[in-house]
C-alpha cells in the first residue's frame with residue numbers, strides 16, 4: 001500500500017491534451033517517487049473556476065463543487081480531496097466552507113444533487129497538493145530523497161494569488177509566503193527570497209478577456225525575476241504557469257523586451273531532483289525550454 | 299413586466315435592501331466602514347471606474363444604475379487581495395461576483411465588456427460537456443467580434459497555437475468532442491434544479 005492516499009481532483013486544464021497536461025504528467029511522476037497514490041474522483045466535473053460566476057450564480061456553482069465532493073465521498077470514502085489547480089482547490093474548499101456555514105444553502109444544494117442521485121455529507125477536507133508536500137511529507141523528508149540536487153539553478157518562487165489567498169498554506173503570510181523558497185532550497189537549488197512579485201496577480205482568467213491589461217502585469221512578474229538573477233520561475237498554479245509562459249513572444253513584441261524565461265511547476269523540479277528524466281518531468285511540454293533543468297535530468 | 303422593472307418597483311429608493319436581499323453576500327455591504335483599503339488592492343485598479351469602496355458607497359447612496367451598469371465589477375481578477383486585507387472582513391470578491399451576476403440576470407451588464415461576454419461563453423462551453431473544452435473556448439473568444447475580426451485575431455495568435463500544439467498542450471481533435479462527464483444528463487438536471495430554486499426565490503422577492 002502507498003504511504004499516502006488521496007482522492008484526486010485533477011481539473012479540466014490538466015486533462016490529456018489540455019494547456020496544463022505537463023502539470024498532470026509531472027505530478028504523476030512526483031507521486032510515484034513520493035509513494036503517494038491519487039485516486040481520481042470518478043466522473044468529476046468542472047468547478048467553473050473564478051470566471052463562471054457571471055452566468056452561473058451561487059447555487060449552480062455550489063452544486064458543481066458539491067457534486068465532486070459527493071462523488072468523492074461515495075467512491076473514495078475517508079480520503080482527503082487533493083487538487084493541483086489553484087482555482088479548483090479554491091472553489092471546492094470555498095463551497096465546502098460555505099455549505100458548512102449556511103444550512104439553507106446546504107439543503108438547497110442537496111435538493112439539486114438529488115436530481116443526479118447524489119448526496120453531500122460535506123465531511124471531507126479539501127486540500128492543495130502543496131499542503132500534502134509541506135504538511136504530510138515535510139521538507140526534511142523531501143530533502144532526503146534528492147538524488148540530483150538542482151545545484152546552481154536560481155529559481156524565483158512565484159506563488160500567485162489563489163494558492164495564497166484567501167486560504168493559503170498554514171503558517172505562511174499572505175504578503176510573503178516562503179514555502180516555494182524552502183522547497184527550492186530542499187531540492188538543492190538557489191531560492192530567491194527577495195523576489196518581490198511572488199504574490200502579484202497575473203490577471204487570471206482576464207488574461208483572455210483583457211489581454212493588454214494582464215500582459216502589463218505579466219511583464220512585471222517576469223522582469224522582476226530577471227532583476228533578481230533568476231534562471232527560471234517556479235509556480236504551483238496552472239493558470240499562472242500558462243499566463244506567465246505563453247505570452248512572452250507577444251509581450252516582447254509589445255514592450256521591446258527580450259524575455260525567454262522558463263516557467264515550471266514544483267512537481268517538475270521534484271521529478272528532476274529525484275533523478276527522473278526530462279520526459280517523465282514533462283519538460284518537453286515547455287514552450288520556453290528549461291535548459292538548465294534538462295541538463296540535470298538528461 | 300421584466301425582472302428589472304419589478305425589482306425597481308419593489309425596492310423603490312432602497313437599493314441597499316435590494317442588494318442585501320438578492321445579491322450574493324450582499325447583506326455584508328452594510329458592514330463597510332469606507333476605510334479604502336480595498337480600493338488600493340485591485341491589480342487592475344486603474345481600469346476600475348469605481349473601486350469596490352466606491353461601489354459600496356454608491357449602493358448606500360441609491361445609485362442603482364451607476365452600480366449595476368458599471369463595468370467595474372467585471373475588472374475583478376478574483377485575486378482575493380481585498381478579502382484578506384479588509385478590516386471588517388467583507389467577502390468583497392464574492393460581492394463583486396454577485397453584483398456582476400445580478401446585473402447580468404437583470405439585463406443591465408455592459409454588453410461591450412469582454413469579461414461579461416467571456417464568462418457566458420465559459421459557462422455555456424462547460425455546461426455542454428461538464429468539463430471545459432479549451433480549444434472551443436479559445437476559438438469562440440477570437441470570433442466574438444465577428445468573422446473577419448476573428449480571422450485576424452486567430453492569425454495574430456497563430457504562432458502561440460502552433461507552439462502549444464507542438465508541446466502537446468492543445469489537442470486539435472478536441473474540437474470534435476473532447477473531454478466530458480459521463481452522467482451529463484444528471485449534471486444538467488442538477489444545474490437546472492439549482493437555477494430554478496434561485497430564480498423562483500428572485501421572482502418571489504420581486505413581488
Ligand code: SF4
Nearest residue numbers: 011012013047087088
Ligand atoms: S478551475 Fe479550471 S481546471 Fe479547475 S475544474 Fe475549474 S475550470 Fe476546470
Ligand code: SF4
Nearest residue numbers: 160161162204239240
Ligand atoms: S496568479 Fe493568476 S492564475 Fe494564479 S491564481 Fe492569481 S490570478 Fe490565478
Ligand code: SF4
Nearest residue numbers: 330331333334336384
Ligand atoms: S476594505 Fe472593507 S471596510 Fe474598507 S472600504 Fe473596503 S470593504 Fe469597506
Ligand code: SF4
Nearest residue numbers: 340374375377378380
Ligand atoms: S478580488 Fe477583485 S475586488 Fe478584490 S482586490 Fe482582487 S480584483 Fe479587486
